[in-house]
Amino acid sequence: MTFLPRLPQLLDEAAVRHGVPGAAIAVGLGGELAEAATGVVNRGTGVEATTDSVFQIGSVTKLWTAALVMQLVDEGLVDLDAPVRRYLPEFGVIDAAASETVTVRHLLSHTGGFDGDLFEDTGRGDDALDRLVAFIRTNATQVHRPGALFSYCNAGYCVLGALVAALRGGTWESVVRERLIGPLGVTHMALFAEEAVLFRAAVGHLSEPGGPQRVVAHWQMPRSNAPAGATPCAAPRELVRLGRMFLADGVAEDGTRVLSAGAFAAMREPQIAPPLIGERAPVGWGLGFMLFNWDGVPVVGHDGSTPGQTTCMRIVPDWNLVVAVTLNGGAVGAFLDDVLTPVFADTAGIRVPQRPRPPAEPVPFVPDGYPGSFSGPLVTYAVAAADGGLDITTIPKGFAAEEGEKPTTVRYVPLGAHRFVAAEPVDGIHPVLAFIDNGRYLYNTRAVPRVSG
The missing domain is CATH 3.40.710.10 (DD-peptidase/beta-lactamase superfamily)
Known part of the structure; x- marks a missing residue:
């Protein structure tokens, strides 16, 4: 070498x-x-x-x-x-x-x-x-x-x-x-x-x-x-x-x-x-x-x-x-x-740019418009307002459920501009997601459409 x-x-x-x-x-x-x-x-x-x-x-x-x-x-x-x-x-x-x-x-x-x-x-x-x-x-x-x-x-x-x-x-x-x-x-x-x-x-x-x-x-x-x-x-x-x-x-x-x-x-x-x-x-x-x-x-x-x-x-x-x-x-x-x-x-x-992390000081946000259910072929996301952020429950479907994945709930806190970051690390990092098109989609590389709420 x-x-x-x-x-x-x-x-x-x-x-x-x-x-x-x-x-x-x-x-x-x-x-x-x-x-x-x-x-x-x-x-x-x-x-x-x-x-x-x-x-x-x-x-x-x-x-x-x-x-x-x-x-x-x-x-x-x-x-x-x-x-x-x-x-x-x-x-x-x-x-x-x-x-x-x-x-x-x-x-x-x-x-x-x-x-x-x-x-x-x-x-x-x-x-x-x-x-x-x-x-x-x-x-x-x-x-x-x-x-x-x-x-x-x-x-x-x-x-x-x-x-x-x-x-x-x-x-x-x-x-x-x-x-x-x-x-x-x-x-x-x-x-x-x-x-x-x-x-x-x-x-x-x-x-x-x-x-x-x-x-x-x-x-x-x-x-x-x-x-x-x-x-x-x-x-x-x-x-x-x-x-x-x-x-x-x-x-x-x-x-x-x-x-x-x-x-x-x-x-x-x-x-x-x-x-x-x-x-x-x-x-x-x-x-x-x-x-x-x-x-x-x-x-x-x-x-x-x-x-x-x-x-x-x-x-x-x-x-x-x-x-x-x-x-x-x-x-x-x-x-x-x-x-x-x-x-x-x-x-x-x-x-190499650092990954986003939860902000040191809470970012003010109004939870209206975020809660609801968003669903695609492999997963449904149930979004609920929580203290200072959102609780997002991932419910596996189809192939993901068949592979043994289980429902999980993660607390997300606001980053601003309709972006949210996981309060605690998942696999060593803090995942980020966004709500786009006036809350019509939850975005996490997939645009997952809202189906209720």
Whole structure:
């Protein structure tokens, strides 16, 4: 390791401090690569985590799916502003007008406006994605007009995966292998469980508040949601490999052109500004990429999570820097803060913005207009006025309830501008949410619509 000599120690200490069973990190700076790993991939077996261990990358997968779509754009096979139905006639949602007008750009930028968390298990066959598209037609309600708001949408990326598969004449997985995994020279990545067992594969760990950690019972989410991040696993170095292709303006390490010149720049162009809930949060969203401004420096990337596993990937174009961190449980947010802060300082002199915290002095607010019920496919939020803030009860539904998540109530205190922060830390950080559009939506990366109150 020629740079970041304290990386293994940073990872070890942060994992112990925050109850993380296992983690791995890869940092690419120019042509150099620093890697480290700590802990175990599975507390049930005690198998050691190594730098080539594969962790579930969750929604970081969306960068792979977005790249596949941009390849189609490069070849003139897709127009970003054309309706999705031009390329995938089977696409539709409950709202007939939205079905005709949602564009490829809308899906890439999470502005399609329909329910995003439709984790229907449609089986493990090659038709899983097609069957989910059929499910979306009769189950995806319209949350807002297409293009009007940002609301994180997993289902939209599943539709993009189906579009890619249809135009390429294969499955989403076969296209990823042919168009990205192979050309990039990726070796430590798995798209199915039967591939993951060939590697040192991590499992997720969850715990109830104050309780012991347990291994997640269901290791893999439904194949129907693979293009959004349900199934892929990778070692952090492979995410760095993907990031380096973007930084090289679409060229892989062996000189193979994967994306057209200028495609990465186009993917970083802001498409919409989500509600700003803190300086650490995205200031915009591109074509697949989360857009940040950290310490005055443009940073892009994506986060990912599956039950008990988390991945964070960041790219700093000005510094030719890629950072990928994966872990399998514990106080995720606090762990990432303790690792990313020194890594960004040591490699690029960038100050990672602090997360919001409860204000030292109470912020006056009038509770009128906030209480009520807000509901989406995976969760209902019951909001009640409380002393100096709001009590928000999260009631899991659907896939979340099936995975064993339990209702929880958290006290939120006002930050001003219709934003609220958790009074006590959750997984080592204080989550922030906002009420937008005159209280019509509770926003926490999803615009969750009010259903009563």
